[in-house]
Amino acid sequence: MSGNGFGILFRLTTFGESHGPAIGGVVEGCPAGLPLAEADLQRDLDRRRPGQSRFTTARNEPDQVRILSGVFEGVTTGTPIGLLIENQDKRSVDYREIQDRFRPGHADWVYQKKYGIRDYRGGGRASARETALRVAGGAIAKKLLADQAGVRIQGALTAMGEVAIDRQNWRWEEVERNPFFTPDADAVPRFEELVKMIRAAGDSVGALLEVIATGVPVGLGEPVFDRLDADLAKALMSINAVKGVEIGSGMAAACGQGSMMADEMVPDPGQPDGVAFLSNHAGGILGGISTGQPIVARLAVKPTSSIAIPRRSVTLDNQACEVVTRGRHDPCVGIRAVPVAEAMMALTLADHWLRFRSRQGR
């Protein structure tokens, strides 16, 4: 309840700073009997971790996760799952020069004002490094959802700066074949071009992501405040640098008319609930409750403020200064946010699935 935990029944709590000895987390509420190994978590961690391609930061963080509890003889026991990732590549020296000044667009200044102290090394708690634990916890949620509920969650990058994919080219299998997590193979060279240009300019660029869950049963979501879309909005907006979240038709819904946007229904014996929707403007959620259609969420990730172009700022003693980021940084942090967004959707759905079961069961 102090902000470092997410979920009611399936709950992830994280701790750790970018350059402390380790980061870690606790997953509570995972039902007993789920086969689980560190390798199940490592796959997504490897997708998120830096140093995977020349289009992300050159930092090399192996991000090797250890499961410390909650799994016995390869199977979850129903007790909390302790997770630990040692921090290895901790070049704190890189951060000395921002020790006494605040990076604009980062959380440096507000942390200092809120807490009166901050761990300035690499952003400390505000670093995106914390999201490694979300990915680890999300991998457990994904496995639970896949094994017990038949739910599959996939994310993709659909635009970077002004360059967008052609949705006609969407192939899920492409996502794991390129370093951008993009489903449009034709967009890959254009993204490469953009990143090169941005990097050469010492600048950074934003990104648009989409996360989709299929196989979600009808009925997940708790009216009226814990609507599934409300909890998803929180989950995705809680990711570093996200500034907007859309469900289904999203912001465009403001422009539409009811006659176009209400998803019509027809009987369809082929569907699990006997009903087919003729469209999915709702993004799989009506009245805050899942409809059984794919859940479609989009999120906008802002360009990182860690750039080589000097920006005006202030020092600890409130003098004017300039800040230039010389460390190893991603030109587009949105790329690595794809597995994080998948994880946050998985955590949200796993929690709501357990909440759903508490009333449906028996």
Add this chain to the structure above:
Amino acid sequence: MSGNGFGILFRLTTFGESHGPAIGGVVEGCPAGLPLAEADLQRDLDRRRPGQSRFTTARNEPDQVRILSGVFEGVTTGTPIGLLIENQDKRSVDYREIQDRFRPGHADWVYQKKYGIRDYRGGGRASARETALRVAGGAIAKKLLADQAGVRIQGALTAMGEVAIDRQNWRWEEVERNPFFTPDADAVPRFEELVKMIRAAGDSVGALLEVIATGVPVGLGEPVFDRLDADLAKALMSINAVKGVEIGSGMAAACGQGSMMADEMVPDPGQPDGVAFLSNHAGGILGGISTGQPIVARLAVKPTSSIAIPRRSVTLDNQACEVVTRGRHDPCVGIRAVPVAEAMMALTLADHWLRFRSRQGR
């Protein structure tokens, strides 16, 4: 925790269906000593309630709120504030014909599937009528924030369908002078025109809203999951018909570059914290924590699915049917969502302000 409450320390719990005997709520955590009267709540309730202008539904719901507890001799006592609004204009007869069929785009079908039963009268719990309590609770939050923290919250409608305001014409004082809650007086005739057209067509239209909080102290928001923007996203997405939420630059952040979007800072002795930001792309929130700048949120409200144009749907026994809504409905539900959005931002900020105080000890 079952979805009908919002907030940790300042918490609103609501109950009630559209056509039951009454709707009500409980506000917990309001500090003692705040002068409070029913009139303080009624003002915002009157702004939200139907029948206020010819551009909203013709239903006449006086929405007279009673404070049942927590206030003694005109001042809050620190104990929970019970709120009650009797339902008066309950023409359930209007809803007989949807008793055995599902309105597309509404929550009818998912409620039936989730619960195996639904109160079909006026949408039951899924009706926007529930938001009256959010407005009442939000009015208490607003008063607390204004009196004790110097925070002011205002909302406005900035677009309806394809018609948008000219932001150059933004005048806050206009918002209460027209039935659209829009700050651009010049846009009023264009909105009137649009609503007439939409109503004539038996259709509905979406809307874009903006809510702004000024005077927010630096430091509200709890990393990492209960970021202020994450909780705002949940708060706003939990409003009926909302499909997208933006903070600051919002979805457009995906298109930007870091050199443009990091809000630079300079020393400024005139500011409470001695620092001025040169822009506000962040929308007043960095790393999930308030910066002291205005908090800027936008939300898209979809067009209501209650329209006079026949839509395909299914019946309780899964037969194909058509649904036409004959009841009295808003052509643009987004209009009346303005005070609701203000209320949800107020509830979020009041909660985080108390959470902030618990550690700061102001």
Add this chain to the structure above:
Amino acid sequence: MSGNGFGILFRLTTFGESHGPAIGGVVEGCPAGLPLAEADLQRDLDRRRPGQSRFTTARNEPDQVRILSGVFEGVTTGTPIGLLIENQDKRSVDYREIQDRFRPGHADWVYQKKYGIRDYRGGGRASARETALRVAGGAIAKKLLADQAGVRIQGALTAMGEVAIDRQNWRWEEVERNPFFTPDADAVPRFEELVKMIRAAGDSVGALLEVIATGVPVGLGEPVFDRLDADLAKALMSINAVKGVEIGSGMAAACGQGSMMADEMVPDPGQPDGVAFLSNHAGGILGGISTGQPIVARLAVKPTSSIAIPRRSVTLDNQACEVVTRGRHDPCVGIRAVPVAEAMMALTLADHWLRFRSRQGR
């Protein structure tokens, strides 16, 4: 989370003061499909309410509860159940004389210090009147547990002051036949004698209660902090005037030896889980988890401090004074605490039963 709600999935939130216009509550999380009527709640409310016999206070509070939501055509809908009881017999005049002084042993002084203000009429929020809502909410929990889980909850008074029942005489059917809720018919005249004596002396007396749940499935309770016994302890200790809570062997466990107190197990095909326990020192809970044996809790209720014997105290401006309670008060508040204790156990078990289902289900 501000203290007026109890439970995670099955949750009761209450509001209201002793002499305000009404007291009320919200029950969240009750599964849909449970037949429920106001009469189901009224029975327990009538057991708790004052004026039922000459051994309790002469106040006459009809305590007529209204269900305002969550029930449609006689069946729960899964949405929150709003409850309201109007306050009728509000002789605030009785309380004028304690307006400027604090009753010793009551919450008057701490409320004034904590909140800087208090509703002095009848104890305000601290009045046992609030427990009427617990009884109403508990009745819903009882019905859910009985209908869907086969659980039965019964409470009894086993001692009053120095007068105790003979456990050999325990007959559950006696409990509803005497005004003391005691299972030992032979003890009734002795309790009558004691109450008469206490009342004549203008004094009050404490009581010992026991609450037992039978039919509880194995497996309720969440290690390690939300143990079933821990949550029961909180539930029972949260009742006004309770100073001690025991599970199974209780405080006497301190005196015992392991060879006597470990409940041995033997195979028994007649039991639901194939195992019989040879004793129940554990009170139906091991490691915080229900064993399937009866859950046995005891609680001590202190004598009310509202007595006709003058007690030393202080005034609002910190002058020495005497306080004599002249209002209509129970000589033994523990009697009417029996249905309250049953309610709190029911709320605890209903919540844990839903939590249990979330992981066991399917």
Add this chain to the structure above:
Amino acid sequence: MSGNGFGILFRLTTFGESHGPAIGGVVEGCPAGLPLAEADLQRDLDRRRPGQSRFTTARNEPDQVRILSGVFEGVTTGTPIGLLIENQDKRSVDYREIQDRFRPGHADWVYQKKYGIRDYRGGGRASARETALRVAGGAIAKKLLADQAGVRIQGALTAMGEVAIDRQNWRWEEVERNPFFTPDADAVPRFEELVKMIRAAGDSVGALLEVIATGVPVGLGEPVFDRLDADLAKALMSINAVKGVEIGSGMAAACGQGSMMADEMVPDPGQPDGVAFLSNHAGGILGGISTGQPIVARLAVKPTSSIAIPRRSVTLDNQACEVVTRGRHDPCVGIRAVPVAEAMMALTLADHWLRFRSRQGR
């Protein structure tokens, strides 16, 4: 919310099994600016850990705690404090023989039934080993309370089996001078005698503990469910083997009369709030709110069921069997529960102190 966390604002979440690679925890909500080092935690861990005297188990667990986050340059940063204790003395071999049978009086059987699987090594999650993390987290709470609120918490053992201390001999300084944490030096030889006898018999014995907090400000506790005494009851009852909890006069309150038990008040300029209580039957809590007097809680710890005397039980496939515990076990687990009880009271008070501050704005 899945049972492994305690507290709303100051929150401890733990993970880990007795014989897994490590146990750990997360402390959320500790305000920034508190000087904190591992040595601050180690002192209480050393008091709790086995192998300290010949009167407790011979297991040797160094219980060396590491702080992994939340502390920077010797001071808390306001971010979560990650704690880790590696398990070292893991003789799982001792537990092979209970792999296929259930120890009566332990949680073995209910874990198996609840989860369908259990980590049988040393009790797994149900082992008292988990309380090491409570002690570590409690040490942080103690330091916060001491440094910022002037609160001191001390625990003591007051009886073991039928042997009780003489309260006239109570000297706090004695508690740390004997292996029983008892304040009565004269009782030490009697306790030694008893433990020798019990150990020789292969049996175990229960204990009575008392925990007292002094310096607690008036006003902690949230009516009506999160009363300070209710939360304390939960906190203490959640400790392994505890079967009863008392506040102030405790179970004896059932026997008393109002004229004896209401704590009278008189003006006293020497007291922080200008009022002196003439007795403390309330145990420092009235109406669920702290009075400023010492908070006095007692708890009964049952004798461990791990004894060398054969007990009847059942096997995994429900055959009758006998269980004899041959491992290294405490003859009186209540002794080592003293620092655990202190920790649970500290966690409760720290949480309520932050909740108090959120509304008082100290």
